[in-house]
Amino acid sequence: MAKKSYRVSQRVKFNGNISTINFTYECDETEIAGLVEKLAGNVKVYEENVALSSxxxxxxxxxxxxxxxxxxxxxxxxxxxxxxxYNKPIVFKESVSVQELRSMLKLHKPFSGSFETQLPDEVYPKVGTFGDL
Incomplete structure (x- = not known):
């Protein structure tokens, strides 16, 4: 099997404190399945999409x-x-304006449940600074 990058998100509650642990692991599907079997708590695995990646x-x-x-x-x-x-700004290309970003994202459907097919009423990008990178 071919190697892929997997992002693992693990949520655990220990002594009343909830923690989320995220890590990336490059391996094949059999190896990640074996690793995930050994993890405690609530685990979600995200698979790399090479068609959308740089x-x-x-x-x-x-x-x-x-x-x-x-x-x-x-x-x-x-x-x-x-x-x-995750405490760092998402950096869009220089050619992207806030208005263009808002217009594009107003066509997305990020909600779940009974609202999963509905568009947002408004989208608010909070502009950050490069100092936070």
């Missing part, structure tokens, strides 16, 4: 862009959905 050798150097600390998807009846980069 090509091998792509540069990670940036000289600017649009740093966004979080994005709030608001619906009048559903619970607000937040997306963020």
């Amino acid at each position: 090509p091998d050798g792509a540069t990670d150097v940036i000289t600017g862009g649009l740093p966004v600390d979080s994005i709030a998807f608001v619906h009048s009846e559903a619970k607000t959905v937040y997306v963020g980069g």
Whole structure:
């Protein structure tokens, strides 16, 4: 089997304290299945999608862009959905404006349950700073 990158998110409650542990592991599907069997608590595994990922050798150097600390998807009846980069801003390309980002994300359906087919009433990207990288 071919190796892939897997992101593992483990949620545990110990002595009343809830912790979430995230790690990335590169292996094949049999190996990740064996590892996950041994983990305690609530475990979710996310598989790398190479079709959507940057090509091998792509540069990670940036000289600017649009740093966004979080994005709030608001619906009048559903619970607000937040997306963020775990205490680091998500950096969009320099050519992306806040208005363009809002317009695009207003067409997304981030809600679950009875609201999963509905669009947000409003989208609020919270612009951050490069100092938080």
